[in-house]
Amino acid sequence: MMIATVMGIGAAALGSLVLLGAIALEWRYRRRPAHPLEVIRATWNLEIYEPTHYRFVGLLGLSNPHRGLEVMVPQLWAEVVLLSEGSVEDIETNVQVIPRHPEPECPPRADGYWFAYIVKSTKQTNVEICVDLQGIGVSEVKAAWVKIHYVAYGAHGRFPKTHHEFIPLKFPAKGETGVWRPAEGAQVLPIRTHLLTPLDILPEVLNRYVMPHAQPGDIVAIGETPIAIIQGRLKDPAQLRPGWVATRVCQFFLPTSSLATACGMQALVEEVGELRVLLAFIGGAIAKIFGHKGGFYQLAGEQARLIDDVTGTLPPYDQFIVMGPANPQAIVDDLAAQTSLGVAIVDVNDLGAVKVLAASKGVSHQLLIKALRKNPAGNADEQTPIVLIRPF
Template sequence: MSAAANEGKALEVVVDGTTYQRIPLKTRVIMPGDELDEVIASYAADHVRDGDILFVTEKIVAIMQGRSYQMSEIQARPLARFLSKYVTKTAYGIGLGIPETMEFALREVGTPRILFAAAVSAVTKLFGRRGDFYRIAGDKARAIDGPTPGTIPPYNTAVVLGPERPREVAAHVRSLLKADAQVAVVDINDLGGNILGSTLGRDGEKRLVRILKDNPLGQGHQSTPLGIIRAL
C-alpha cells in the first residue's frame, strides 16, 4: 500500500520530535446494516503493521450500529427548537444548532443536563468564555453530527449520533487485526478532536489528539473513514 494524503491534507506530522504518517484508508460508502468486522477485514486488516494505530471515525461505527436518522424522520420538540437558536454555528458543522440535532442531544444526554449546560454557557459567554456547553453536555452531545452539503449522500441529509460502547468497539477491532497494533474510535473535525474509546492509555490518547489535530481524513467526500498512524 502506498501512503498518500487526502487533498489539502499533510501525510506527515511531527509530535514531540517523532514523525508520524497519517495514512487514509478509502472505503465504499458505509451503510446501516454493514458489519464492522467485514469493513475492517476488507479495508484495514491487511495494511496495519506492528506498532501502528488504526483510527476509526465514530461516524461509521454509529452508522453500522443503526444510529443514523434522516432529517425527515425526526420530530423535534419545542424545547429543542428554542435551544438550538442559541448554539454557535461554525464553518465546519452545525453541531446542535438545528432543532433535529438538539432533539437528539435531549434524548441522549437528558433534558436536565442539557438545560444546565445551556444556562452555564449563557452566563459564561457574557464574560467571553466559550465551549462550556459542550464541556458540560459531554461526549454524547459533542459527537452528534448534523447534515452538511459536503457530506457523502445519504448522510448529507442525516443526523448521526455518537457510537455506543466505543471503548468496547476499539478492543474488538484490535482483536480482528493480524498485527500487534492499537485502535482508537475518534471524533475528529477541522476544529479539533476527541478520542471516544481506544486501547491506548490516557497519555497515548492525548498524543493521538495532537497527531490528528489537523484532521487528516478531511470533512467531506473523501470516503476515508479509517486511517493508520505509523511512526517513522
C-alpha cells in the same frame, strides 16, 4: 346552611375526583407509545451482480412488541435513490414490495397491491423488497438508498413513517488504497473503503481493508462518524418532532453549530432527555456570565459535541443527523484484542483540531493528535474513513 355546606364540599370532592381522573387519563396516554411498531433492519442478498444488471433483495421485519396494542399497516411502499459516479438517467430501476406475512391465508397479491395488515400484539411480519437495476451506468453505482415508507395506524392516530436502508454496490479493488504520507512522528496511510452502512460489521471492515497493509506496532484510527453510521445512529429530520425545549434553546447557538436547528437540538433531547438539556442551558448561561465558556457542552454530555447536523457528512448521510458513536471505549478495546493493533476513534477536522474519543491501551493521545493534525482522511467525499498510523 348545613345542607349547602355539605353540597359545596361534595361538589369540591367531585371536582377533585374529576381532576385526578383527568390527570390519570393524561398520564396513561403519555406513557403509551405513539405506536409500538418497530422496524427490524433488512438482511440483503445480491442475487445478480453484472456490469449492466444488479438485483438485490432484502427481507425487512415489522415487529409489535407491545402487550395489548395492535398496529395496522394500511400502506407500505418503497423508492430507491442511486448514488453514482456518473449519470443514472439510462438506468432502469424497478422496485417491488412483497408482503411475507406468517399467515397462509394472506399471500401476496399478483398485482403488487399492499393490502392493509394488522400486526398483532407481540407478533411480527416480514416484507420483501426487490430492487432491479438495468442499463448502461449500473457498474458506476456506488450505493442504493432504499426508502421504505409506511403508515402505522392505531390508538394514537395515523403516523406516516419512513425507514432507510443503504446498500453498498461498488467496492475498491483488492489491495487498492492510498499512498503512505509523512506526518509528525509517523507515517500515515488513508484507507479507502466502500460506502460504509449499518449493514457493515466493523471487524470485517478492518480485516478486508486494513489488515493487508498493517504490521505490528501500527495504530488504526477510525473516524467517529463512520462508527456511528455502522451503529445505525442516524436520525431522519423528517421523523423528528421538535418540542418546546428544542425550539427555544436552539435559538441561542451559533449558526455553524449542529445544535442551532430545532431538529439538531431535538436529536440531543431524545438522546439525553429534556430536563438535562434545559438544565445544561441554564447552567451554561450562568457560567458564561462568570466568564466560563462551554458550560452547556460539559453539562449536556459528550453527545452534544459529537452531533453532526444535516450537511455534516458525505452523501447520502448528509440528509441525516448523525449522532456520536455509542460505547467508543468498548469498541476500541474489542478491535485491539481482535487485531493485535492499537485502535482509536477520533474526530478530526480541516482546522487542525483532533479529538480522541477513545484509544486502546498503550496508544498515545499525543501521537494521534500530531499524526492526524493535517487530517489525512479529508473532510470531503474521499471515502477514507480509516487511517493507518505507523509511528517512527
